Amino acid sequence: MTERPRMQVTATVLESSDAQALAAFYVRLLGWKVVQDEPHWVRLDREDGGAALSFQTEPSYVRPTWPVTEGAQQMMAHLDINVDDLDAAGAHAEAAGATLADYQPQDDVRVYLDPAGHPFCLYL
16 A cells, blocks of 8 residues: 555535535534535634534435434434533523434434524533
């Protein structure tokens, strides 16, 4: 095998039927700054310079199901968000536009759905 070239993951990309609307939700949720805003693409950056979140409009986007349901669109990835207080963070997530998922697999984790249906976890 040859020497590995430099590679750096710079962003996670979430698809939806409306990149601008989904990015606006994550701005409200996380407080990150919009650094790129195009008709079908939005990028948010963290203040600390860590990996970014990007959003891409996909006209054929199908909302995933949670929990996974056989024969239905499955999630391809989810975000884990560390918090100090699950109740306060959950209230904030709901005020930003998230929905608490019906299925909660753990006591110290809360699964929410963003407006496009992507699950994300708030955890201690």
